[in-house]
Amino acid sequence: MYQSPRRLCSALLQRDASGLRRLTTPGLRRQSPPPAAAPRPASPRLLAAASAASGAARSCSRTVCSMGNGTSRLYSALAKALNSSAASQHPEYLVSPDPEHLEPIDPKELLEECRAVLHTRPPRFQRDFVDLRTDCPSSHPPIRVMQWNILAQALGEGKDNFVQCPVEALKWEERKCLILEEILAYQPDILCLQEVDHYFDTFQPLLSRLGYQGTFFPKPWSPCLDVEHNNGPDGCALFFLQNRFKLVNSANIRLTAMTLKTNQVAIAQTLECKESSRQFCIAVTHLKARTGWERFRSAQGCDLLQNLQNITQGAKIPLIVCGDFNAEPTEEVYKHFASSSLNLNSAYKLLSADGQSEPPYTTWKIRTSGECRHTLDYIWYSKHALSVRSALDLLTEEQIGPNRLPSFNYPSDHLSLVCDFSFNEEPDGLL
Ligand SMILES: NC(=O)C1=CN([C@@H]2O[C@H](COP(=O)(O)OP(=O)(O)OC[C@H]3O[C@@H](n4cnc5c(N)ncnc54)[C@H](OP(=O)(O)O)[C@@H]3O)[C@@H](O)[C@H]2O)C=CC1
Ligand SMILES: [Mg+2]
Known part of the structure; x- marks a missing residue:
């Protein structure tokens, strides 16, 4: 019988010099230096099986590829078909097949395979959970949420211009193991991803065998499709553990800006917690990038808030977004979220001394234009109905290193954000 990956390893509680309680997960760390004498040969049984499971899709892509830029056209046509409505309810072709038909994977075994593939790479960075518990106790296990822009493979190799990142560090067969290792290390109950361009051949087959139910919503005109040998469009993906939640409702939202349809998307799902029977809404999005687009992002944020208002206020349920x-805290879209009538707070502010400041960066890279260090990624939550029990601290400048991200030991230019939430027993005030 499948066991939640979370239950398979125990957490140690440590206290650091600052007095903050830090939770570390033992046994999930790649050892450094790698064994010099006889490195374990890579035998990627599970990783290979994931690729085989998507064989039909892959061979189809290859066939089309041989006709030139056909993959792009095929996926563009598919994406357009999928995006024909602004907010469709339960489109079945975007919800994963029932994972009970697939053989469950032991997360430890998958982790071992990833480590074997990564045996020549430097060690994983150490990050700790910071205990943020307030006095309110909770009788139910927390809900762990991971937010991560994982960097689309096609963009990383073809468009992003990470000038200090060697191309070998971006090799998909190894980079995917770094991404999987990060997910397996923190074992989120809910996983919100952006820039996913390997959903059908990698994340959906593997994560469904780990007990997750997944949904993917590609961008209508993904820039990945402009890259030669792309793997299809990138988009947002949302996964939740099926043994913890029941899907109540799902909406794929193509964001608008001033009533015009845009190239950015969101997924919003209402989940019911199996332990507590409490419902909440979880949403994932990736807003328009680049300077000069601040008003556009602001309009997209307003549209997303309006959609979420409709989904949550009708049902009076808490929200996590x-x-x-792609916006610093100084931008209008951030201010819209911070001052919305949905009563949201940004979870990572709680890591600051006064609880009022966002971290100094969530992405750090070097492009031809120079160094780009920004705070762009957030986990918003209903501040009256939910409490943040702990949050994963960020990488230090020293860990990130002089060449910044991505690198041989971190697979994306964005850091993952991970929080443990619990429901407040009695929400203080209105949702
Ligand atoms: N065929 C057609 O008719 C159309 C095609 N398109 C395609 O869509 C693309 C635009 O899509 P859109 O969704 O608006 O893209 P965005 O401007 O939102 O950016 C797309 C990606 O580029 C990354 N990015 C951000 N800044 C830079 C930078 N300085 N250099 C390189 N990459 C960067 C972003 O990563 P991050 O979020 O991590 O910063 C993001 O994932 C066009 O390039 C075109 O290919 C668009 C419209 C119509
Ligand atoms: Mg990017």
Whole structure:
């Protein structure tokens, strides 16, 4: 019988010099230096099986590829068909097949395979959970949420211009193991991803065998499709553990800006917690990038808030919104979220001394234009109905290193954000 990956390893509680309680997960760390004498040969049984499971899709892509830029056209046509309505309810072709038909994977075994593939790479960075518990006790296990822009493979190799990142560090067969290792290390109950361009051949088959139910919503005109040998469009993906939640409702939202349809998307799902029977809404989005587009992002944020208002206020349920907003806290879209009538707070502010400041960066890279260090990624939550029990601290400048991200030991230019939430027993005030 499948066991939640979370239950398979125990957490140690440590106290650091600052007095903050830090939770570390033992046994999930790649050892450094790698064994010099006889490195374990990579035998990627599970990783290979994931690729085989998507064989039909892959061979189809290859066939089309041989006709030139056909993959792009095929996926563009598919994406357009999928995006024909602004907010469709339960489109079945975007909801994963029932994972009970697939053999469950032991997360430890998958982790071992990833480590074997990564045996020549430097060690994983150490990050700790910071205990943020207030006095309110909770009788139910927390809900762990991970937010992560994982960097689309096609963009990383073809468009992003990470000038200090060697191309070998971006090799998909190894980079995917770094991404999986990060997910397996923190074992989120809910996983919100952006820039996913390997959903059908990698994340959906593997994560469904780990007990997750997934949904993918590609961008209508993904820039990945302009890259030669792309793997299809990138988009947002949302996964939740099926043994913890029941899907109540799902909406794929193509964001608008001033009533015009845009190239950015969101997924919003209402989930019911199996332990507590409490419902909440979880959403994932990736707003328009680049300077000069601040008003556009602001309009997209207003549209997303309006959609979420409709979904949550009708049912009076709490909300968690994860995203790469491509906006610093000074931007209008951030202010809309911070002052919305949905009563949201940004979870990572709680890591600051006064609880009022966002972290100094969530992405750090070097492009031809120079160094780009920004805070763009957020986990918003209903501040009256939910409490943040702990949050994963960020990488230090020293860990990130002089060449910044991505690198041989971190697979994306964005850091993952991970929080443990619990429901407040008695929400203080209105949702
Ligand atoms: N065929 C057609 O008719 C159309 C095609 N398109 C395609 O869509 C693309 C635009 O899509 P859109 O969704 O608006 O893209 P965005 O401007 O939102 O950016 C797309 C990606 O580029 C990354 N990015 C951000 N800044 C830079 C930078 N300085 N250099 C390189 N990459 C960067 C972003 O990553 P991050 O979020 O991590 O910063 C993001 O994932 C066009 O390039 C075109 O290919 C668009 C419209 C119509
Ligand atoms: Mg990017």
